[in-house]
Amino acid sequence: MAAKPVPLVTADTRTFWDACAEGALTFQRCAACGHVQFPPRPFCTACRAAGPGTERSAGLGTIHSFTIVHRAPTAAFKADTPYVLALVDFDEGFRLMVNLRGGPPSDARIGLRVRVLFEPLAGGGALPQVRPLVE
């Protein structure tokens, strides 16, 4: 069976993935204008200033939308179905696509508060995912 695609790390994103391997979720904030952006790149998309700073997220967010995938895109994901694919807005103001872990897919709902977790990747590194936040 084909392996799942692993993130193809680039020069722009190496810092982000290195942090994930250490259990930290990071994002960029522009020192010139305060704009928060993701994914990382060497300039601010709002004011074009160079070198936005990297900050560590508290890892808490809210589900903006989700779907329960029944028909996998490739054979590599077939055993996982049905699985939740969600867009999560992290509290610092950036959005990630992730899978919701730690419960049945029927737990997913818009507005659900979630916390980041990191799943080890074959070949090293870690993939950020989320689970429901239990206060």
Added chain:
Amino acid sequence: MALHAEAASAALADAGLRADEVDGVLCAYSLAEPHLMLSSVFNEYFGIAPSYSAAVQAGGATACALVMQAAALVRAGICRNVLAVCADNRLTGLGRSGAVAALAEVGHPQFERPYGMSIPAAYALVARRCMFERGVTAEHLAAISVTQRGHARRHPKAQARDPLTMEQALSARMIADPLRLYDCCLVSDGGAALVISAADAAADHTDRAVSILGYGQMNTHEHAFAMPSLTDFGCRQSAAQAFAMAGLTPADIDVAEIYDSFTITLLAELESIGFFPKGEAGPAILDGALELDGVLPCNTHGGLLSYGHSGAAGGMFHIVEAVRQLRGEAEARQVAGAETAFVHGDGGILSAHCSLILGRA
């Protein structure tokens, strides 16, 4: 390439043009037969040497973008007769699973593909949010696929012509919740081509030309996680440009052919473009708004959901159908007195938008 050539030959015959009178060629892309320079590959295969040629890749917006670019080339005096041609043999060349897998490659290589995103899943994210914010229901979406199947049943060349009921649509297997099987477009082989000519050049060859009254584009993002909104899309701006150029409003449109990669694609675009106020498209569709005698006859050939979807040609099928409607050649599915048509294509995850307004010449 044989599909490209067949479509091109048919378009030239329809336009009354010889191949050597074509001075511009615009092609799209092909998943089954990929090439870095697809338009050059086509020109060589078809045996022509146009002075202007380029390939365009804007996903589902490509066909409309080809027409917009062709119109601009003609207006600028660079070309007299531009052949725009799209084709792909996705069904036999890739197979259904191959096409799904190939299309999933459009997901971001770091931030989407590792999570098992598929194109239906990305549109399901839109559907879920539209349900949350706009009160869209599964019945609203099912009514779209049922309406369009009804249209396709009147088109002898449509791929899916079996009867489809609301019950069948609502109980079909789930693909990416809340999107079920009939919420998703077909995988097809097919091709389509158009000739876009200067008005006087067209008049020399045919009396069946239609006019391009307006066009516009908007491009807001590419990937699903970068969508600025999950309920409002760039078709708002692309359509506004086209309406302004044409001097028309949505109320003036007699027939609409709007990209329907999924049922939610069409519903979201109908509201973003302004054919219906926010939250009102779904109930209107349940009431028959998109039927041939409804307030906005839409996707009268059956659309990507029932007529067929073969890549960029899928978007061109919408334009071809608009031309047929304006010429009064749509036979059993003719909208009575159709004089203006709105056509829209969107590519990516509602990322790239191009709108056209066509009129009876």
